[in-house]
Amino acid sequence: MKQDLKGLEDKLKKLDEKIAEVNKRMPAHSVKPPIMTELFELEDERHALEKQIVELKKNPADPV
DSSP states (O other), X not given: OOOXXXXXXXXXXXXXXXXXXXXXXXXXXXXXXXXXXXXXXHHHHHHHHHHHHHHHHHOTTSOO
């Protein structure tokens, strides 16, 4: 599904908020695997969104 730049940036902001929330739940020691898995998945999604935003800014007439 094609999304405009504003929609992608809004989604990126929400992902940043989720990542911050997961980081707050992380204990200083003995991090549980489910929390790390959630964090890695959110960071992967964030990275993919960043790539889409960069591509969209390079080629605004040809959205990703």
